[in-house]
Structures are given as C-alpha cells and as structure tokens.
Amino acid sequence: MYVILVYDIGEKRVGKMLKLCRRYLNWIQNSVFEGEITEVKLKELLSQAKKIMILEEDSVLVFKSREEKWLEKEVLGQEKNELDTFL
C-alpha cells in the first residue's frame, strides 16, 4: 500500500513525530511523508502517533492508495530528498 501522511502538530511534539514517521516513510516536505507500507506497519505507526499527539489540538492525515501508480506527483519549488545521491 502506498500512503501520504501529513501532520499538523504542536511544536513541542513535532520532533518526536518527525522521528517516528521517518522510521516508516520517506520525508518529502516539512510535515509530509510518503512511501510503501503494509497495513500492519501503518497501524503500528498510527498507534504510536496517537501516543505522541494531543488529539484535541493535533492532526494527522493519511491518504492511502492501493498502488503508487494511481497517484501522480507534481512538485513546485523544493523537494526534500533523503537520498543524497541526488544532491
């Protein structure tokens, strides 16, 4: 399964959330991640995210697509890339 995850989270909790999400997905913009992940791993990620979040204040959105090819990505400006090969 291919997912896009976006969070909007209080500054105090953002470091933890970033670290968590990077363990599972590729970081592509400040608060945006994408990648292939299994249903089980995604559940694991979200259950850990809930422990970090204050649900009344923070939010995490996940968009799931069965296949990456069903989603076309367009980037204006800067794209983060964790693979140094492109830098």
Add this chain to the structure above:
Amino acid sequence: MYVILVYDIGEKRVGKMLKLCRRYLNWIQNSVFEGEITEVKLKELLSQAKKIMILEEDSVLVFKSREEKWLEKEVLGQEKNELDTFL
C-alpha cells in the same frame, strides 16, 4: 481529477497562498487542501502559486488521482471542515 495539495511556504507568503488555494480546493489541514479540480483549473492554480512562491525556498506538492475513490483518507485528531454543517 481529485488532488491533494500541500504547501510549505515562508510565513510572509502564506496568507496569499492560503487565499489562492481556498479559491480552488477544500482546506483540510493547516497547509493541506483536497478536492475535485479540472486539469485546466489546476494549471491556473499552479501558475498563480508560482507567482507567490520563492521557488528556492518554498514548495508545493500536488498528488493527483484520476478518481477520489482510489484514495482512502484516515484522520487522527482534528480535521478542519469548511462546511459548518458538521460543527
């Protein structure tokens, strides 16, 4: 076409960008928008976005899906909703 748009943009330009994106899409999280849009309208939106952005600093990501049903959305915590009917 169904799109998700996420921006990461300098504070000085964020107001303009927000206003622009809300003219075309639904605002669902601080810097995240979604909605049905035609190819032509999306081009229009992105060309106006480029005028607001500093391309060396800012970024806009657009994920496009031919059909909304190909994308499943999951929300943890707060979801913005511009339709007051759910409040």
